Amino acid sequence: MLGIYLQSSAIISIILSALISILWYYTEPVLIFLRQEPPVAAMAAVYMRYLIPGIFAYGFIQCALRFCQAQSVVMPLVTFSVVSAIVHAILAYSLVHAAGLGFRGTSISASISLWISFVMLAVYVKFSENFKLTWGGISMEAFQHVMPSLKLAVPSALMVCFEYWAFEILVLLAGLMPNSERSTSLIAMCVNTESITYMITSGFSAAVSTRVSNETGSGNIKKAKNAIRVTLKLSIFLATIVVISLGAGHDVWASFFSSNTEIIRLFSYMTPLLAMSILFDSAQGVLSGAARGCGWQHLAAWTNLVAFNLIGLPLACLFGFIMKLHGKGLWMGLICGLLCQASTLLVITLRTKWTRVDLCTKSKEVHVLV
Known part of the structure; x- marks a missing residue:
C-alpha cells in the first residue's frame, strides 16, 4: 500500500504542478497587478518560466522522499542530495558564466538539477532491495486513493x-x-x-x-x-x-x-x-x-x-x-x-x-x- 500511496501522491503533484505552471507563466502581469516595479516583474518572469519544468520534478522528489523516510531509509537520500548539489553548482556556473545565459541560467540549472535528483531517486526505489515489499510497480489502483x-x-x-x-x-x-x-x-x-x-x-x-x-x-x-x-x-x-x-x-x-x-x-x-x-x-x-x-x-x-x-x-x-x-x-x-x-x-x-x-x-x- 505504501507504493500505491506514493503513486496517488504523484498524481496529485502532477495536477497541482500543472496549475502552478500556468500561474508562473503569467508571473509578469500578476506582479504588475500587485503593484511591483515593471523591471523587477519582468526579471522575475524570466526566472519563473525557465523553472516551470523543475516544479514537476520537485513534486515527484517530495513524494519519493516521504516514501523513503516512512521506511527509515535516510542515508541514500543524503548521498543523492550531495551529488545533486554538486551537479547543480557546476551547472549553474557553467550556464550563467561559461554559456553566457546570465540570469536565465540560474533557473535552467535548477530545473535540470531537480530532474537529475528525481531520476536518481526513481532508479534507487525501482532496483533497491529496501523496497521490494513496498514498491510493486505502476498500478491503476492509485487513482482510487487520490481523494x-x-x-x-x-x-x-x-x-x-x-x-x-x-x-x-x-x-x-x-x-x-x-x-x-x-x-x-x-x-x-x-x-x-x-x-x-x-x-x-x-x-x-x-x-x-x-x-x-x-x-x-x-x-x-x-x-x-x-x-x-x-x-x-x-x-x-x-x-x-x-x-x-x-x-x-x-x-x-x-x-x-x-x-x-x-x-x-x-x-x-x-x-x-x-x-x-x-x-x-x-x-x-x-x-x-x-x-x-x-x-x-x-x-x-x-x-x-x-x-x-x-x-x-x-x-x-x-x-x-x-x-x-x-x-x-x-x-x-x-x-x-x-x-x-x-x-x-x-x-x-x-x-x-x-x-x-x-x-x-x-x-x-x-x-x-x-
Whole structure:
C-alpha cells in the first residue's frame, strides 16, 4: 500500500504542478497587478518560466522522499542530495558564466538539477532491495486513493503555505515602500537567510514526523513524546549556533548577497530581529512535524492561518507602513506571527490526549506520506 500511496501522491503533484505552471507563466502581469516595479516583474518572469519544468520534478522528489523516510531509509537520500548539489553548482556556473545565459541560467540549472535528483531517486526505489515489499510497480489502483490522500494532503499543504506565503508577502510589501529596490533586496536577503537556516529544522521536522507517526501507530506513546523532546532540543541548539555565527559575521554573510555597502549596513540592523525569528522558526518547525505525525494537519493549518494572516501580516503593515519602521517593522510583524504559531503548537502538543492520538493514527496510516 505504501507504493500505491506514493503513486496517488504523484498524481496529485502532477495536477497541482500543472496549475502552478500556468500561474508562473503569467508571473509578469500578476506582479504588475500587485503593484511591483515593471523591471523587477519582468526579471522575475524570466526566472519563473525557465523553472516551470523543475516544479514537476520537485513534486515527484517530495513524494519519493516521504516514501523513503516512512521506511527509515535516510542515508541514500543524503548521498543523492550531495551529488545533486554538486551537479547543480557546476551547472549553474557553467550556464550563467561559461554559456553566457546570465540570469536565465540560474533557473535552467535548477530545473535540470531537480530532474537529475528525481531520476536518481526513481532508479534507487525501482532496483533497491529496501523496497521490494513496498514498491510493486505502476498500478491503476492509485487513482482510487487520490481523494483519501487529498483529505490529508490539503491541510498539510495549507499549514505550510500559510507560513511560506507570509515570508513571500513580506517581499511584495517591501516593494511598495519608498526606495523599493533597497527595501526589497534587504527583506529578500532576510527571507533567504531564514530559508537556508530552516533547512536544518526541516530535516528535524521530517524526522520527528516519521518517528511520531510510527511510534504512535505502534502504541509507543512514551517514545513518541521523547522523540519530540529530543528533536526540539537539538533543533534549538543548532539554531542557537547559527544565530551566534550570524551575529559575529553578519557583514560577511551579507556580502554574499550584495556588494552595496548601504544594504550591508542595513542588514546589520536587521540581524537581532533575524536571530529571534530563526529561534522561533526552529521550534515551530519541529512542533509542526509532530503535528503532521499525529494527524493534526487541520489544527496546524488553522494555527498558521491565524498566526500569520490575522496577526503577523497585519502587524507587519502596522509597524512597517503606519509606524514607518520600514523593513524592520515588516520583520517585527513576522516575529509576532512566529511567536504566536510556536506558542499555540506547543500548547496543542502539551495538552493533547495521546491515547486518542494513538487510535486516530492507526486509522490514518496514509498520513506518513503526506
